[in-house]
Amino acid sequence: MSQIPLVRRSPVPPDTCNLAKAIDLIGDRWTLLILRAALYGVRRFDDFQSELGCPRTVLSGRLKKLVDAGLLTKKSYKAPGKRARPEYVLSAIGLSLRPILIGLTQWGDAWLGQGEAPPISFTRAGSKSAIRAAFVDVEGREVRPDQIRPVLRG
Template sequence: MPSCPPRATKSPVPPEECRLASAAALVGERWTLLILRAAMYGVRRFDDFQAELGCPRTVLSGRLRSLEAAGLFERRPYREPGKRQRHEYLLTPAGRALQPVLIALTQWGDAHLGDGKPGPVGFADSKTRGPVRADFVDTQGREVTAERLRVKLRPR
């Protein structure tokens, strides 16, 4: 069983300086996570997001605007024959960099929220087709277990 960290009376970083708190404020809302998940699976167009998620149009519009302003989505125009110009939303490099976070959340859900069976979605290497998972690795690529992981404050 993993050990708990030593007891502390407060976190080492104030919430207003915490990057986790900032990231959670940006992407931690339910609809935002579902929009990012859909984009990770290839959904790009407003109507497709809306049909996939069932999200109210005004909420979806606001979330897409926020994600674009934060640099996670790029809005690009497209036009289907005989129709007006519209926009699709593509993940930027910063948006795609959230993929390990979404995969880790999915795997956590599989491990702790399911009935012991794998969930409906898994992840695989496109070349080897072997399964992949989100894990901690050191700068040499060696796996680091949760028990060995420690918080390390950086000099300011």
């Protein structure tokens, strides 16, 4: 139960913090659900739409925003006998959100799952035991939460 000491203000004001920028960009319901679907392999407008059940107008705007920000790349696919259509593929930037969304999935499994077995879990390739989100040092060794220290200014 390591308490965080009381402060009146966070050490980094929200407008210079990159977390705040990230929240601005992807911190809304639909955008996160779009990224979730994209990480599972969804790429097409109508597939996103029927997966999310959101208004097409909202989807259209969000996809545009994600493409502008470079998380998604708009390419073109052509099913044989069909006309070419755009598809939205994750870029390296978007792909690098995967650990975060998996971490959030596991957080949800742990606290929001009402005791049910999680519908999806994650393992290392070729292994059966589950992996989890955590911190590691430069050598890839785990750092426990109470060992973490923030350092200001670079």
